[in-house]
Amino acid sequence: MTAAKDRLEASVRDCYATWSESYYRDYYGEGAAYPPVHRDIFKNLLAKAGAGNILDAGCGPASLLRELLGTGLDLYGFDLTPQMVVEGRKVLAEAGLPSGRLWEGSVRDPDAYRDPEGRLTGRFDAAICSGVFPHLPEEADAEVAACLREAVRPGGLVAVEARNALFSLFTLNRYSHAFFLHELIRADELQAGLDAEQRETLQKALAGLEDRFRMDLPPVRRGGEGSPGYDEILSRTHNPFILRAVFEDLGLVNVRLLFYHFHCLPPMLETGLGELFRHQSLAMEQPTDWRGHFMASAFIIVGEKP
Ligand SMILES: C[S@@+](CC[C@H](N)C(=O)[O-])C[C@H]1O[C@@H](n2cnc3c(N)ncnc32)[C@H](O)[C@@H]1O
Incomplete structure (x- = not known):
């Protein structure tokens, strides 16, 4: 079990080690294949909850955290990949934040959720985790959701982003x-x-x-510079019905699903439509639209600690 966990985490580090400087540009920059619509969903959630501080578990190069600079939130985060932490610290330092706001750690380690001064340990207003659940084995889902719950105060917000397994019913591949x-x-x-x-x-x-499906699609995303690509390491999707049950079994309340990255047509039909595909898909972005269960490739599941 520990050996398997170590091997998995080593493969994740290998995948992300060479991505630390370009990750933000690739997914949040002007040239991103699709705008980072989840950013505003997170921002709205945190604003509505009246959060004063936040812990981002698996924060990458502070990609979401840097988007929260200037909102008045106290920002904290940790990540498994050292290069991501270095890059994130560089970005936050430019905004005058101390390097101790980011540290190395695995979401599977309960001790990783402690802030260095211990001031907010177990008392964060919100704990978020975006882009990390795909890289967890199934047995770790509940364990990590429990750590996120433990990281926040009563009434605190837990929000996990995941790839939507039900989207496969729309992709025909x-x-x-x-x-x-x-x-x-x-x-x-x-x-x-x-x-x-x-x-x-x-x-x-x-x-x-x-014969009913395009088995050659989508193409496998391979890595570069000797690193494994995103599809060459564990990159699971999650069934929102099952993740909802995980949240509820942990006693989280007011559990809800917010869908994003809608597709107006199955992705294989994007070629030929070009900008029109993106435009029409963006027009569909409505996190509570039931069609998100099938037409959105990702979702955020939110709950509160009673
Ligand atoms: C797709 S990126 C997402 C980065 C950021 N959270 C965002 O949403 O922009 C995934 C990140 O999760 C980190 N990660 C993967 N498994 C992890 C684990 N077990 N513990 C902590 N971080 C992990 C990777 O190092 C990588 O930086």
């Missing part, structure tokens, strides 16, 4: 096939108790399923 086979049909369960002939018939039907 290899992700859809995997979701049909493993999550909906559950082929292994379906085959249990069948005789040889029935199994063969079922196998033939299941083989036909592949």
Whole structure:
């Protein structure tokens, strides 16, 4: 278990080590493939909650934190990848914040949630975690959500961003096939108790399923400079129904889902539409629209500690 955790965390560090300086530009800059719409969702959440301070678990190069400079919030964060912490400190230092506001740590380590002075440990107004859950094994979801809950005061806000597994029902590609086979049909369960002939018939039907999807899409995102790419390390999606149950089982209240990065059509149809695809998709951005369950590739799940 520990060896597996160490191996996984080493692969995540390898993936992100060479990304620290360009990450913000790639995902939040002018040239980003899609505007960082989650930024305003987080900002609104924090403003509505009246938060005075925030802990960003897995903060990367302070990508979200730097967007919160000037809001009056006291900013704190930690990340697994040392190069990300170095870059984040550089950015926050330019705004006059001390380097101690960011530190190295894993979201799977309860001690990582302690601020260096201990002033806010267990008493943060809000704990957020964005872009990190894809890199956690399934068994760590509840463990990390519990750490986030422990990091905040009663009434404090917990917000986790994740990739939406249900979006695969809209993409019609290899992700859809995997979701049909493993999550909906559950082929292994379906085959249990069948005789040889029935199994063969079922196998033939299941083989036909592949023909319904573009199994060559999307292309695998590979790394550079000897680092593994995003799709070459563990990069899970999450089922919002299941993550909601995780939050509720932990006793978080007022649990809600906010969807973002809508797609007006399945992504494989983007070619040819160019800017129109982006324009129409952006027009759909409404975090509480039920269509987000299927047409948005990401969501933020929010809850409060009672
Ligand atoms: C996609 S980036 C997101 C950065 C930032 N939170 C944002 O939303 O812009 C993922 C970050 O999560 C960090 N990360 C992955 N697994 C982690 C873990 N177990 N503990 C802490 N950070 C982790 C990576 O080092 C990387 O900086």
